[in-house]
Amino acid sequence: MLDQYGRKIEYMRISVTQKCNLKCIYCDPDGENCKGSEDDSLTPRELEKITRSMVNAGIRKIRITGGEPLLRRDICEIISRIAKIDGIEDICMTTNGIHLLKMAGDLKAAGLRRINISLDSLKPEKFKFITGGGDLKRTMDGIDRTLELGMTPVKINTVLIKGINDDEIDDLIELTRNRPIEVRFIELMPMGSFGADNRDKIIHNDDLIAARPGLQYQARTDKGSPAIYYQMDGYNGKIGFISPMSHQFCADCNRIRLTSDGKIRPCLGNNGEVNIRQALNLKPEDFNQIVSQIIRDKPRGHHFDKDFKSTRAMHMIGG
Incomplete structure (x- = not known):
């Protein structure tokens, strides 16, 4: 389905929980907001119903996010229900990888195809600092397990923060030498207090690219993807x-x-949102009409460049 600006809206990110087992400095450094219960979270059946309506409106790709989605005890049921919906072409997940080693096999069996993993440092102590207590080995073991299962390409998401992890850029690039991995550097956004208060720690990706002439531009194959890709020779x-x-x-x-x-x-950088849960008991045609209107009304763009302050922290949105 096209929105009012002619964009084909076909990708939905579903946050299944606000809970997280880490306390990343750019997300929720004190960890208080990540301790919430799942009482208010959509049930697997509710998620399935909303997703079916979204598919009727043109959604084809689903990404499961959190918080940390692997904290949901019923995560495999959620994935299985969504993966069985006719019209879904791709279903993937973003995780911090802490529980991935033991769960990757079940996730794949449930229908999950690919996994993105947050990885902001390759140094154990720095990783622990950035994540508020994370164990680098557990995340790396999870990455290796997804590669063993053929859930490729594995995508690594790294939020770069000036003076904290920008000394590891080339080490992270080196992960792509012998593995079918996509390492993706993400500019720090003004989401939550850390991003809003530390705009001076934003690193512009253009500077990283200019400093590395060995990077070879790769033509875009997915216009809707936010990432611009490069590759090192060989x-x-x-x-x-x-x-x-x-x-x-x-x-x-x-x-x-x-x-x-x-x-x-x-829109991630716009505070507008609609309570779709309140409409779940409507007739299917009425519910579908609301969904279609939401898509049509998608705003033109984000407000990150206008002193934007989000009403929700990142873990409450799902990235």
């Missing part, structure tokens, strides 16, 4: 750059977001 994997601060890619945005408490948020 390397197996790719390096992606997601640049919401220096390069607004809203004109090609093809996504909407469903929060764990039942709100549809058409």
Whole structure:
């Protein structure tokens, strides 16, 4: 389905929980907001119903997010229900990888095809600092397990923060030498207090690219993807750059977001959202009409460049 600006909206990110087992400095450094219960989270049946309506409106790709989605005890049921919906072409997940080693096999069996893993440092102590207590080995073991299962390409998401982890850029790129991995560098966004208060720690991806002449540009195959990809000569994997601060890619945005408490948020950098949970008991045709209207009304672009302050922290939206 096309929105009012002619963009084909076909990708939905579903946050299944606000809970998280880490306390990342750019998300929720004190961890208080990540301790919430799942009482307000959409049930597997509710998620399935909303997703079916979204598919009727043109959604084809689903990404499961959190918080940390692997904290949901019924995560495999959620994936299985969504994966069986006719019209879904791709279903993947973003996770911090802490529980991935033991769960990857079950996730694949449930219908999950690919996994993105947050990885902001390759140094154990720094990783522990950035994540508020994370164990780097557990995340790396999870990455290896997904590769063993053939859930490729495995995508690594790294939020770069000046003075904290920008000394590891080349080490992270090196992960792509012998593995089918896509390492993606993400510019720090003003989401939550850390991002809003530390705009001076934003690193523009253009500077990273200019400093590395060995990077070879890869023609875009997915116009809706926010990442621009490069590759080092002879390397197996790719390096992606997601640049919401220096390069607004809203004109090609093809996504909407469903929060764990039942709100549809058409734009990450815009506070507008609709409570779709309240409409779940409507007749299917009425419910579908509301969904279609939400897609049509998706805003033109984000407000990150206008002293934007989000009403929700990142873990409450799902990225």
